[in-house]
Amino acid sequence: MIIAPPGLKGVVVADTAVGDVRGAEGFYHYRQYSAIELAEQRPLEDVWRLMTDGEMPRTLAEREAFAAEVAVIRAIPSEILDVLPAIAAVSEPLDGLRTALSLAAAGRGMQPNIDIDQRVRRNDALFLCAVTPTLLCAVYRLRSGARPIAPRLDLGYAANYLWMMNGVVPTDAHASAIERYLISTMDHGFNASTFTARVVASTGADLGACVVAAIGALSGPLHGGAPSRALALLDEIGTPERIDAVVRPMIERGNKIMGFGHAVYRTDDPRSVMLRDVARGLGVDERSERLVEFAQAVEHAVVRLLGELKPGRPIYANVEFYAGLVMALCGVPRSMFTPTFASSRVIGWCANVLEQAADNKIIRPSARYVGPPPPQPCPPLH
Amino acid sequence: MIIAPPGLKGVVVADTAVGDVRGAEGFYHYRQYSAIELAEQRPLEDVWRLMTDGEMPRTLAEREAFAAEVAVIRAIPSEILDVLPAIAAVSEPLDGLRTALSLAAAGRGMQPNIDIDQRVRRNDALFLCAVTPTLLCAVYRLRSGARPIAPRLDLGYAANYLWMMNGVVPTDAHASAIERYLISTMDHGFNASTFTARVVASTGADLGACVVAAIGALSGPLHGGAPSRALALLDEIGTPERIDAVVRPMIERGNKIMGFGHAVYRTDDPRSVMLRDVARGLGVDERSERLVEFAQAVEHAVVRLLGELKPGRPIYANVEFYAGLVMALCGVPRSMFTPTFASSRVIGWCANVLEQAADNKIIRPSARYVGPPPPQPCPPLH
Numbered sequence: 001m002i003i004a005p006p007g008l009k010g011v012v013v014a015d016t017a018v019g020d021v022r023g024a025e026g027f028y029h030y031r032q033y034s035a036i037e038l039a040e041q042r043p044l045e046d047v048w049r050l051m052t053d054g055e056m057p058r059t060l061a062e063r064e065a066f067a068a069e070v071a072v073i074r075a076i077p078s079e080i081l082d083v084l085p086a087i088a089a090v091s092e093p094l095d096g097l098r099t100a101l102s103l104a105a106a107g108r109g110m111q112p113n114i115d116i117d118q119r120v121r122r123n124d125a126l127f128l129c130a131v132t133p134t135l136l137c138a139v140y141r142l143r144s145g146a147r148p149i150a151p152r153l154d155l156g157y158a159a160n161y162l163w164m165m166n167g168v169v170p171t172d173a174h175a176s177a178i179e180r181y182l183i184s185t186m187d188h189g190f191n192a193s194t195f196t197a198r199v200v201a202s203t204g205a206d207l208g209a210c211v212v213a214a215i216g217a218l219s220g221p222l223h224g225g226a227p228s229r230a231l232a233l234l235d236e237i238g239t240p241e242r243i244d245a246v247v248r249p250m251i252e253r254g255n256k257i258m259g260f261g262h263a264v265y266r267t268d269d270p271r272s273v274m275l276r277d278v279a280r281g282l283g284v285d286e287r288s289e290r291l292v293e294f295a296q297a298v299e300h301a302v303v304r305l306l307g308e309l310k311p312g313r314p315i316y317a318n319v320e321f322y323a324g325l326v327m328a329l330c331g332v333p334r335s336m337f338t339p340t341f342a343s344s345r346v347i348g349w350c351a352n353v354l355e356q357a358a359d360n361k362i363i364r365p366s367a368r369y370v371g372p373p374p375p376q377p378c379p380p381l382h
Numbered sequence: 383m384i385i386a387p388p389g390l391k392g393v394v395v396a397d398t399a400v401g402d403v404r405g406a407e408g409f410y411h412y413r414q415y416s417a418i419e420l421a422e423q424r425p426l427e428d429v430w431r432l433m434t435d436g437e438m439p440r441t442l443a444e445r446e447a448f449a450a451e452v453a454v455i456r457a458i459p460s461e462i463l464d465v466l467p468a469i470a471a472v473s474e475p476l477d478g479l480r481t482a483l484s485l486a487a488a489g490r491g492m493q494p495n496i497d498i499d500q501r502v503r504r505n506d507a508l509f510l511c512a513v514t515p516t517l518l519c520a521v522y523r524l525r526s527g528a529r530p531i532a533p534r535l536d537l538g539y540a541a542n543y544l545w546m547m548n549g550v551v552p553t554d555a556h557a558s559a560i561e562r563y564l565i566s567t568m569d570h571g572f573n574a575s576t577f578t579a580r581v582v583a584s585t586g587a588d589l590g591a592c593v594v595a596a597i598g599a600l601s602g603p604l605h606g607g608a609p610s611r612a613l614a615l616l617d618e619i620g621t622p623e624r625i626d627a628v629v630r631p632m633i634e635r636g637n638k639i640m641g642f643g644h645a646v647y648r649t650d651d652p653r654s655v656m657l658r659d660v661a662r663g664l665g666v667d668e669r670s671e672r673l674v675e676f677a678q679a680v681e682h683a684v685v686r687l688l689g690e691l692k693p694g695r696p697i698y699a700n701v702e703f704y705a706g707l708v709m710a711l712c713g714v715p716r717s718m719f720t721p722t723f724a725s726s727r728v729i730g731w732c733a734n735v736l737e738q739a740a741d742n743k744i745i746r747p748s749a750r751y752v753g754p755p756p757p758q759p760c761p762p763l764h
Binding site: 017373379 | 442489494578581583596756
């Protein structure tokens, strides 16, 4: 019997070729490539293909073929479209996505991973990933009393996403900023949602069951919930002069500062470093420039104050701090921050599920019973 | 870094007071009571209360109060009822339950487990468990072209379940047999679906997210999928004379024999022992008596042949072998076998989620990267 550390921290539960996080080095990768380099150099669809099929397109023709393959399956299937207003009436976008994908998986007749053609599963994965942004935007719009906007075949993933959300074709700068964010959050080791997807996959369940479960894990505030709260911190501080006065007592009271610290990184989070650059590039008018400068001032002050008040272990800005800023600057409303995270992470979940499913061993750990000792006789009713 | 054994087998990932399985002794318990003793001596609602609140009712008044509390919340909320035909049109009962509960959790406005009144969460749990059998029966009936049947307040859990499924008030013998089956399958250590629910709970996600994820895990054929296949084995054999001729080549070919063997038990599965007795009690006419005798003959022959052809580790009938028989004898159709399992297991999931949520540590293990070494430069497009 092995007693695992709390939260299975540091416990290797599987071999993977999808990617890895090297927390001590501040480096993470998808397959054999630096994730940050991919985000800076490749369109999202290239990286999606890398995650799903194990290889990036090598030629322009391959790139275009994959991009076209995943563009034509963006539309919401009719059995979902009819029910979507009822879903949106009671569901935030992420919960609505959970319900809608659960229904879509059934509607597609997804099969358990027993004697199933692996090309069918790969196409199920592409379908789930392609329809996710469409569903998220549709639920978001229905909740604001607007009509869902159909996907456009002539736009890339990120531009189409912003189009379906806001009904305006975004500037290249905005589309490119969101694209880099999305690529950089596609996958990130065995986080709780990815691990959830793999546990469900280990039972032989169909891809829909795995992704629906992962969405639930991502909806937990300890996992997917922080990007809008990091921005709320900027709101609370308000102006550069107030930084110390607001942040110092927070740290002294032992409050967690949203957007700072990470379970794995012991250095700058490479995603926050990239997104800080992306944000800087978006500071094109006085208002946005001032906001980006303010965010950087808050980052420096928080890191300095944490070092002063909680010395010992340096704490840095995490992905969520600049992610919220980048999304806000590109016109993504706060209620769509975590859903936007989900919209690319689903690609990482699917890559992990396809890999896990090749291993037929069900994940079934143990627990240590610590209650009153059994068996005690069933007491009589008085 | 700890390299865990495949499937986390034998790795203790949490402390629990919900219950435990002692595989070497052929014993399992809920809280401090033998699960089999509970199944034989208590109504399902008493055990449900034990799982959820930690204590069984001590007086008749307490029993009746809890039974009434969970009976009045059996009805399907209107936002689900309207959409249920669309769900049932494309979903098997278990997948339909996944979609419907996902929507129901949103409709109820379930909150993440952050600063939430724990009584609200407890009531969310009762709601999910109470509405589950109603949803399963409604989807099943809609798929057969019949109308859903409303729950009856004057019937206990099991009798009401069979009523909603078939539209006939069952005999006491059938209701009691199904009740014992349901109690005996409420919980069973850290199986894959229970563990899934706990991983999702560890992120602070709401109860609905946890249960929806667990349903997905249970839908995997390596986990919840065998009861009807065990009965299919009886069909395939057909008559007692053919047992050896059918089973021997299966074992020689190395096929898994459905309904035999268990990951944890090294003895008779205590559930199969109890369900064999339950089945015997249901052999009240010539046809059912012959079927029960045939099943026992198959059990003996399979155990004997496995001992002869695969010596070393004795293999016994598991819960699924007699579960299928008991359900069939009580008029549960095969398509409802795994859903019936889900209908009581949800009570165990919720007890585990409520317990896990008290521990704030997110479950985030590690993986060992085995792909080509990074970082390799992003290749150019040709």
